[in-house]
Amino acid sequence: MEFLSDFLSWAWARHHNVLSWYIRPMFILPFIFFAYKRNWQGLVVTVIALFTSMFWFPAPATVDPAVEQFLQSEKDYILGDWTLSKVLASLTVPAFFYFLALAFWKRSWWWGVAVINLAALGKVAWSVISGGESGWAVLVPAVIGMLVCDAAVYFGVTFINKRQTLSATEAK
Template identity: 55%
Template sequence: MLQEFLDWAYARHTNTLSWYIRPLFVLPLAYFAWRRSWKGIALTIVALLTSMFWFPPPQQVDPQVQAFLDMEKELILNIGELSPLYLLSVLAVVGSLTALCLAFWRRSLGWGLVIINLIAVLKVAWSISEGGDSGWAVLLPAAVGLLLCDLAIIWAARRLHLPISLRRPRTATGPGS
């Protein structure tokens, strides 16, 4: 039964529409971190983890996409043989999402943008490093997602008159401050 579910989910993961929407989960994640909503952050993480099988399987799978997903599947299936690189990759994902939430929790749009851009660059670099030529399949969805996230955050900052800075926002310290 578990294998049937995994096969069902994997077939849907080959639909690259999910590859394009997944980076956009950065926006609600940032929003809920800014609002300091643990519930919103948790729901966004659940949505992010399930989004890979929201779409139907494609009629035809790009061979580069298939090769990349086969590489990822092989890594996951060999989880018993945890290599240091695999463990580092998992820690990098958890750490980067934690850093992203922390940046917005602390109201730093500048650091949030730095982390978003770093996540996208590292995702592409890891994909090419681990997947070889098939890793390039990640480039366009990551670039589109990055561009949309950056533009949305910059637009919101300008609309709400929020500074985009790497410095911590000042707080009033007393009368007349």
């Protein structure tokens, strides 16, 4: 048990590095790609990489007080009593992955973008509701991640449509 405690302390210190807050939304892009390609293995590997990315970066030398306060409220939330409403709220995370994969698996770009945007804005709302004023610390990483994903989907759709148009033209 001591190993687990040591590992969790090590990971927790690294989770304070906000670089991981910026990198985590970028995992949505390979997730979308693998959903579009209907590749289950890629989806699973991407989710594992996403969940481990919170401790890929070194622990920061200094931590913004708002980040510290927010992460403490997040930790208190996770370690606190689990009520039915907390369980249901927590199920939004796997629901996000399910609906995101479903949207791109079925080639529904607009639904996929809607899922991405709803998740990003929902994360900000939950963070502020749960963490109070310190919850605003997630706003910039969440919005940047959302905008990058939206732009990548737009350019991906544009690229695929151009390829399909070119293929159709060549076939004639």
